[in-house]
Amino acid sequence: MVSKASSEPSPAARVSSFVLLAIFVMLVVAIMALFLSYGAYVSGNYDVAAALIIIGFIGVAASSYVLFQTRQRLIRLRIETPPITTTIECRKCGFKTVREFQRGDYIFKEVDVCQKCNEKMLITAIYREVREKGRKPFPF
Amino acid sequence: MNIALMFTVLYSQLFDFPGWDIFSQVLMYAIYIFIFISLFYGQRLQFHIWLKEVEGSLYKLKYIRDEGRRIAIEAIREIGKPQTDPTPRVDRFLEYFTITPQSLDPAGIVWKLEHILDVRDARFKDEVKLLAPSADETQVNNLENTLEAAMALNYIYKVIRHYFLLGKKTLSLYIIMQIQMILPLVMREAEAYASALKAFAYGQPIGDGVGALVAAKLMHGYPVRKVPKDCVVATVPIEGRTAYVIKAEGPGGNVGKPGDAIKTIIEENEGKIATIIMIDAALKLEGEEVGEVAEGVGAAIGGPGVDQFKIEETILKYRIPINAVIIKEDIGDAVSPMRREIFEAADKAIERIKQLILEKTKEGDKIIICGVGNTIGIAQ
Incomplete structure (x- = not known):
């Protein structure tokens, strides 16, 4: 069996409908406050307009943040399975092939016959590649 | 001065700022409430x-x-x-x-x-x-x-x-x-x-198995025999010396008992071993590179300590010097599928071992090279 490169979402990762409803209500109220602030501004009530615009922006920011955090939790709740590569090499002519890891592979296992010289080929490497996310190196 | 007047003055000093609009007043109240809550319920909130x-x-x-x-x-x-x-x-x-x-x-x-x-x-x-x-x-x-x-x-x-x-x-x-x-x-x-x-x-090789990988690379192609417990040994000529290369028997997940294996080989040779070189994965400190190879002395072996104790007892009895080569990785790398950097470090470790053999032993000597770690996914 080929090792799976992706992983399934977890059942525990579901967000409760109450939290979603609360976020939604907060967002609606915040947007309403923004509309009302525009109305207050047009009617010359600048103090109320300022208060409502601040409330509106804080509401939109807070609900977006909570939504973002919930999404982050969903992403984090997965067991990452990185792709593993198997290198097969012919010891006689040096012909090399690289493929995805298959269950039953192990280092120094004799596998297929070489396409070039008909000799038995050997698994010489099994490893995973890790791509470091663009982090700045520390100066020390 | 009566109390009502006192309160009025206090209220006006605290809350009625001249020229302040309603919004500022509300903000002021909010700040007071926030300070009150932080003072009395801060710890509970935390x-x-x-x-x-x-x-x-x-x-x-x-x-x-x-x-x-x-x-x-x-x-x-x-x-x-x-x-x-x-x-x-x-x-x-x-x-x-x-x-x-x-x-x-x-x-x-x-x-x-x-x-x-x-x-x-x-x-x-x-x-x-x-x-x-x-x-x-x-x-x-x-x-x-x-x-x-x-x-x-x-x-x-x-x-x-x-x-x-x-x-x-x-x-x-x-x-x-x-x-x-x-x-x-x-x-x-x-x-x-x-x-x-x-x-x-x-059954994929894991980072902890890099010691076993080094031993496997050294012994591959030479006849192997089983030694107690769950280990294999091959007699390999390296730089004019006879090296007994030991590792746990693979490719199944197994760490064996390298302590027993080393003791058996030393006793078979009546203690006439010039040096022992142990190779193992070691936890790196933050800031160190994954796959860095370092050299030192002592029995490089983890676990509950039984094997380390046995090795130390035996080498003390025969006064055999012991060297260690470690490959650095963090806890995540040690138990997850082997990273490319760790895999490539095996060749660097072999170079170090050869250098160590040339420096510390002379031609014709017998040495023990022991690759420690879980040999899952690594045969011999």
């Missing part, structure tokens, strides 16, 4: 924030634990083809525990510990054979490792849950605070075990 953080991580730990159990059961069903449902037996296995020997009188504790660990290993192996009757020896070892990783995840989840519930029940800020502080390290370890699960189930 407690609830930490409690929520721990709860969030506990959800994640529960998910990882459940996934571990699921992967283990699936692997047993797929490989072992049991006649009955293995789930209840797996659940029982996950709750197994080992009681370490009493250390009030520490004399002879190593042998007691070894005995307990032997009993534990035999029990685990028997249990896995019952769970997976169709599995061969290699698969039994891999399944045993998978179940051990699932067991570790179960234990981590239960301990964190215990302290979470205890803190919640007693409303103790200090219990929750301690858990919250060590949580990043605990989560790192749990995530490492989670990635180890699939590696064990599929």
Whole structure:
């Protein structure tokens, strides 16, 4: 069996409908406050307009943040399975092939016959590649 | 001055700022309320924030634990083809525990510990054979490792849950605070075990096996024989010396007992060994590169200490110098599928070993090279 490169979402990762409803209500109220602030501004009530615009922006920011955090939790709740590569090499002519890891592979296992010289080929490497996310190196 | 007047003056000084509009007044009230809440309920608020953080991580730990159990059961069903449902037996296995020997009188504790660990290993192996009757020896070892990783995840989840519930029940800020502080390290370890699960189930080489990989590369192509316990040895000519290269028997998940193997080889040669070189994976410090090779002296072997004790006893008896070559990696890399940097470090370690042999021994000498670590996915 080929090792799976992706992983399934977890059942525990579901967000409760109450939290979603609360976020939604907060967002609606915040947007309403923004509309009302525009109305207050047009009617010359600048103090109320300022208060409502601040409330509106804080509401939109807070609900977006909570939504973002919930999404982050969903992403984090997965067991990452990185792709593993198997290198097969012919010891006689040096012909090399690289493929995805298959269950039953192990280092120094004799596998297929070489396409070039008909000799038995050997698994010489099994490893995973890790791509470091663009982090700045520390100066020390 | 009457009290009503006093209050009026105080109120106007605190809240009625000349020229302030209604919005500023509201903001002022809000700031006062915030200060009041922070003063009297700050600690309680902090407690609830930490409690929520721990709860969030506990959800994640529960998910990882459940996934571990699921992967283990699936692997047993797929490989072992049991006649009955293995789930209840797996659940029982996950709750197994080992009681370490009493250390009030520490004399002879190593042998007691070894005995307990032997009993534990035999029990685990028997249990896995019952769970997976169709599995061969290699698969039994891999399944045993998978179940051990699932067991570790179960234990981590239960301990964190215990302290979470205890803190919640007693409303103790200090219990929750301690858990919250060590949580990043605990989560790192749990995530490492989670990635180890699939590696064990599929039989992929892991970072901890780099010592075994070095030994395998040295002994490949030479005849091997078995030595106690669960180890293999090959006699390899290196730079005009005779090297006894030892590793755990692969490709199944196995660490063997390198202590016994080294003792056997030394006694076979009546102590006439010029030097011992041990190769193992070692935990790196933050800031160090993965796959960095370092050299030193001493018995490079982890675990409960039984094998290290045996090696030290034997080399002391025959006064044999011991050298160590380590390959650095973090806990996550040690139990997850081997990284390319670690794999490539094996060749660098072999170069170091050859250099060490040339510097510390002379032609015709006999030496022991022992690759320590879990040999899953690495044959010989």
